[in-house]
Amino acid sequence: MxxxxxxxxxxxxxxxxxxxxxxxxxxxxxxxxxxxxxxxxxxxxxxxxxxxxxxxxxxxxxxxxxxxxxxxxxxxxxxxxxxxxxxxxxxxxxxxxxxxxxxxxxxxxxxxxxxxxxxxxxxxxxxxxxxxxxxxxxxxxxxxxxxxxxxxxxxxxxxxxxxxxxxxxxxxxxxxxxxxxxxxxxxxxxxxxxxxxxxxxxxxxxxxxxxxxxxxxxxxxxxxxxxxxVASHDTASAVAATPIFDSETAFLCSGTWSLIGIESEQPITNQLAFDANLTNEGGVDGRYRLLKNIMGLWLIQRVKAEHPSLTFSDISSLASQELPFRFLINPNDDHFLNPESMTKAIKQWFLRRDLPAPETFSQVIRCIYDSLALAYDDALTQIANVTSRDINALRIVGGGTQDHFLNQLCADVCQISVFTEPTEASALGNVINQFIALDMISCLEEGRRIIESSSEIRLFKPQKIEGLEAIKSRYLSLK
The missing domain is CATH 3.30.420.40 (ATPase, nucleotide binding domain)
Known part of the structure; x- marks a missing residue:
């Protein structure tokens, strides 16, 4: 073949x-x-x-x-x-x-x-x-x-x-x-x-x-x-493989890093974009990826490394059993970039602020999940404000598509419909970029439609969270 x-x-x-x-x-x-x-x-x-x-x-x-x-x-x-x-x-x-x-x-x-x-x-x-x-x-x-x-x-x-x-x-x-x-x-x-x-x-x-x-x-x-x-930045390839067909759909490349944003024909460098610290990275066909870079599943990966016997499904299961939104962090704090112990770094983050810190492993995990979902919501709000777009759907691609707990939490916190797949977004984007270079397909949109028809799309519908606005205000006060 x-x-x-x-x-x-x-x-x-x-x-x-x-x-x-x-x-x-x-x-x-x-x-x-x-x-x-x-x-x-x-x-x-x-x-x-x-x-x-x-x-x-x-x-x-x-x-x-x-x-x-x-x-x-x-x-x-x-x-x-x-x-x-x-x-x-x-x-x-x-x-x-x-x-x-x-x-x-x-x-x-x-x-x-x-x-x-x-x-x-x-x-x-x-x-x-x-x-x-x-x-x-x-x-x-x-x-x-x-x-x-x-x-x-x-x-x-x-x-x-x-x-x-x-x-x-x-x-x-x-x-x-x-x-x-x-x-x-x-x-x-x-x-x-x-x-x-x-x-x-x-x-x-x-x-x-x-x-x-x-x-x-x-x-x-x-x-x-x-x-x-090809589009050699892995996020550029992942976005190329994301089935985006309208301006009201955002993307989330969910992996070691979480890259959440939209496609734009022009860079946006106004004061609102500067204040939000949004980035205008290059994409296929000279497009721009207006996005926010969030620390992502790196935090989960590093905590898991301290407990090698646990699987990722074990970790999400433990998180689901904990009281939600009790402990919140800013996941983009530089102290989480490469600590010797992520668990210790998270606990110290609270202690430096004279805040009650999570004590158990499952509390630390739940803290990460809740904080990531709130970071996604904050980024989407900023992007919507900067662009005056109504964002009503989110396409999650990458390895994080397999974390159903996080994806549902994202839908609930962001109050938005979340669609997942493809999991191998970077690799697939790499492939369709080569197909375009070889004239095997005509353009990016054709490649995206083929990828969508090749994927098993899953929908996560938003569910109500009591006191959500107060939770969001607590998170924003930590930044």
């Missing part, structure tokens, strides 16, 4: 899958799955990208040993992280992760050293302020004055670097580049002002190119596979 290889990399795992048509529906078949864990290099939290690359090659080899006729491959991953190369194409420094602590305080330094206000930066980039944005990572690097800094020739984002290692072509894909806070969001070009502000050099940056184009080929055992630069 004819297919394409979808390489979908997340912060905790990676998959090599094949996407193909079967009786008018898109199907996925997984060939290889592997862990993607951060490793400590000295005091820095890093990615083991060479291990990831080896695992990708193992997966491709498994696919080529099958009966599939492969037409291309594409890679999507998380955003903001990058690799610096010298003129010979060799990496400089470590593959430091966005969860590393080196960026603490860099945002303030950028503003002070360049007489730039946060409003100035937001007006240019349209990107929300997060401690780990590429602009802050580069500021941290340039302030260190490493002895290799003068040898930097090019910057490649993670999927661009992996594509380079496969096909030898240095390329910059737009959707991943858009997460950096270094692009002019309206012109979709690198901003010299923002690049200079973080101490980087404009010559390091390759002009960003729109996704869904063949850039080179990977050769293995006499077989040449075209390498497709």
């Amino acid at each position: 004819k297919g394409v290889i979808s390489i979908d990399l997340g912060a905790s795992s990676g998959r090599v899958m094949v996407g193909y048509f079967d009786k008018g529906k898109i199907q996925l078949e997984e060939f290889h799955r592997f862990d993607n864990r951060q490793v400590m290099r000295g005091r820095e939290s890093c990615w083991d990208l060479y291990s990831v690359l080896d695992e990708i090659k193992v997966g491709i080899a498994k696919v080529l040993a099958s009966d599939f006729e492969i037409h291309s491959l594409g890679i999507d991953s998380w955003g903001v992280d990058f690799v610096l190369l010298d003129k010979s194409g060799q990496p400089l420094g470590e593959f430091v992760s966005y969860r590393d602590k080196r960026t603490q305080g860099t945002q303030q330094k950028i503003e002070q050293d360049n007489a730039l206000s946060k409003q100035d930066i937001y007006k240019m980039s349209g990107i929300q302020f997060l401690t780990f944005n590429t602009i802050n990572q580069l500021k941290a690097i340039t302030d260190m004055h490493s002895d290799w800094l003068d040898r930097v020739d090019k910057l490649l984002f993670i999927p661009d670097f992996l594509n380079y290692k496969l096909c030898g072509v240095k390329h910059c894909e737009y959707t991943n580049a858009s997460t950096s806070q270094l692009l002019d969001c309206k012109g979709k070009e690198w901003s010299k002002i923002l690049i200079n502000a973080c101490g980087a050099k404009f010559s390091w940056f390759i002009p960003p190119a729109m996704p869904n184009q063949i850039i080179g080929q990977y050769s293995l055992n006499g077989v040449d596979i075209p390498v497709c630069s």
Whole structure:
């Protein structure tokens, strides 16, 4: 059968899958799955990208040993992280992760050293302020004055670097580049002002190119596979696979991170959007993903890691038995970014504020669930206010679609109809992006309709919560 290889990399795992048509529906078949864990290099939290690359090659080899006729491959991953190369194409420094602590305080330094206000930066980039944005990572690097800094020739984002290692072509894909806070969001070009502000050099940056184009080929055992630069930011691919057909439907990419927002033809960088810290990330066809970045299921994953015998269904079951909305946190607090113990970090969050803290494991879990649902509602309210849109439906995609307790809680708190599926949104978006590049389908809308007809959509109808407005007010007071 004819297919394409979808390489979908997340912060905790990676998959090599094949996407193909079967009786008018898109199907996925997984060939290889592997862990993607951060490793400590000295005091820095890093990615083991060479291990990831080896695992990708193992997966491709498994696919080529099958009966599939492969037409291309594409890679999507998380955003903001990058690799610096010298003129010979060799990496400089470590593959430091966005969860590393080196960026603490860099945002303030950028503003002070360049007489730039946060409003100035937001007006240019349209990107929300997060401690780990590429602009802050580069500021941290340039302030260190490493002895290799003068040898930097090019910057490649993670999927661009992996594509380079496969096909030898240095390329910059737009959707991943858009997460950096270094692009002019309206012109979709690198901003010299923002690049200079973080101490980087404009010559390091390759002009960003729109996704869904063949850039080179990977050769293995006499077989040449075209390498497709897809919408390489995993959220961009996930949104591409989300069946959105009207302006009143929002999306929620529910995974390690929760990305909740809408599609827009234009970036929105007005004062309301700035005050809400909304982000305008790049999407397929030059569209924008106006969204809010929320810490997401990372909190659940980290708590679960402290109790490895429990399954995710065990955890949601424990939460469902607890008294709701007793304990609430701001899930986006930086203390939850990468603590040694998430349980301890959550309890300390309350203690620092002289608030009663959850004592039992199930209370901690319930606190996370309730706080996430309230964060979703707050984000949707902000987006509706900024855009003057009436949002009456939410499409949840990604691994979080399997958490029925959270999805129902989201419907109840947001008082909105919630539709779930597809679960493998990033991988499917990767696939349809390749199909578009190969002229196997005509456009994004056609791909979305095929994905919707290929999915088992589930509806969660909102149920009444007593005292909901008071609960929301309590949550907002914690921000």
